[in-house]
Amino acid sequence: MEDAVxxxxxxxxxxxxxxxxxxxxxxxxxxxxxxxxEFLLQKGYRVYGLVRRSSRDPFVRIPEATRRRAxxxxxxxxxxxxxxxxxxxAKPDEIYNLAAQSDVGVSFLCPEETFxxxxxxxxxxxxxxxxxxxxxxxxxxxxxxxxxKTLPPQRESSPLAPVSPYGEAKKKAHEDFCRRISExxxxxxxxxxxxxx
Numbered sequence: 001m002e003d004a005v006x007x008x009x010x011x012x013x014x015x016x017x018x019x020x021x022x023x024x025x026x027x028x029x030x031x032x033x034x035x036x037x038e039f040l041l042q043k044g045y046r047v048y049g050l051v052r053r054s055s056r057d058p059f060v061r062i063p064e065a066t067r068r069r070a071x072x073x074x075x076x077x078x079x080x081x082x083x084x085x086x087x088x089x090a091k092p093d094e095i096y097n098l099a100a101q102s103d104v105g106v107s108f109l110c111p112e113e114t115f116x117x118x119x120x121x122x123x124x125x126x127x128x129x130x131x132x133x134x135x136x137x138x139x140x141x142x143x144x145x146x147x148x149k150t151l152p153p154q155r156e157s158s159p160l161a162p163v164s165p166y167g168e169a170k171k172k173a174h175e176d177f178c179r180r181i182s183e184x185x186x187x188x189x190x191x192x193x194x195x196x197x
Contacts, residue, residue, distance in 0.1 A: 024090040024136075026050040026077055026125065027098030028070075032141070034061040036096055041069050048090035050075045050083075050099065077121030080128060087132040095138045097125050100170075104145060107166035118169035119176075126177045140178050146171040 023040045027033040028049030040047050047070045051058050059067060073089055075082030077099045087095075100118050101107065107114040122140060129136050145167035147154045160175075162168045 020044055020046045021094065022046050022048065022090055022092045023094045023096065024048045024050070024087065024092035025096045025098060027096075027100060027141070028072070029058040029061060030098060030102075031061065033096075033098045036098070037062065037070055038066055041066065045094075047071070048073055048086070048092065050077075050086050052076050077125055078116055080124045083124055083128040084132055087128055092133055092136045095125070095129055095133075095136050096141075097122060097138065098141045100141065100166075102143070102166065104164045104166050107164050107169075111165035114165045115169045118166065119173045122173035122177050126181065140173070142174055142178075143167065143170050146174060 021044075023045045025033050025036055025040075025047065026049075028037055029051055033049070037047055037049060049070055049072045051072045051074055053074055062070075071090070073086040075086045077083065077097070099121060101110070101114045102118075126138065129138055143166070144154070145164060146160045146162050147158055148160070148162040148164070148167050150158050150161050160171045162171050
C-alpha cells in the first residue's frame with residue numbers, strides 16, 4: 001500500500017503563496033480609480049496608485065483611512081521613465097490603467113493633450129509593463145464614446161465610429177495596443193501549443 005505523502009513546499013514557494021497580490025492603478029484619484037482602490041484593498045491586495053503632481057489636493061475622493069493602507073507613487077502616463085520606476089516599485093501582478101483625459105468637451109479644446117494621454121499613454125504603459133513586469137495582467141479602461149455614431153444597443157462587435165477626439169484616442173489605443181497585443185499573444189500561445197504537441 002502506497003503512503004500518500006506530499007512534499008513540503010519550499011521556503012520560496014511558501015513565501016510566494018503567502019504574498020499578497022500587488023495591484024497598480026493609474027487614475028487612482030479619479031472617480032473609478034478611488035472606488036477600485038477601496039475594492040482591491042477590501043479583497044486583500046497591496047495597492048499602488050500612480051498620482052500626478054497637482055497644485056490641488058489630488059486625494060479629495062480618497063478617505064484618509066484608505067490612503068494610509070495604499071502606497072502612492074508620483075508619475076504620469078506621459079512620462080515613460082516615471083512609469084518604469086513606479087512599476088519597479090510596485091511589482092504588480094495586475095495593472096489597471098484608468099488614467100485619461102476623459103472630458104469629451106475638453107477633448108475638442110485640447111485634442112493633442114487628449115491624444116498624448118489617452119493613446120500614447122496607453123502605449124507607454126503597455127511597453128513599460130512588458131519591460132518591467134511582463135507577467136502582469138493589464139486592464140485598459142475604455143469608453144462608450146468609442147462607438148460614437150453607432151446606434152444602441154452596442155456590443156463588442158459593434159462598429160467603432162467615434163465623434164470626439166476623446167473617443168478617437170480611446171479607439172486607436174484599443175485597436176493598436178489592446179486588440180493587436182491580445183491577438184499576438186493568442187498566436188504565440190497557439191505556436192507554443194503546436195511546438196509542445
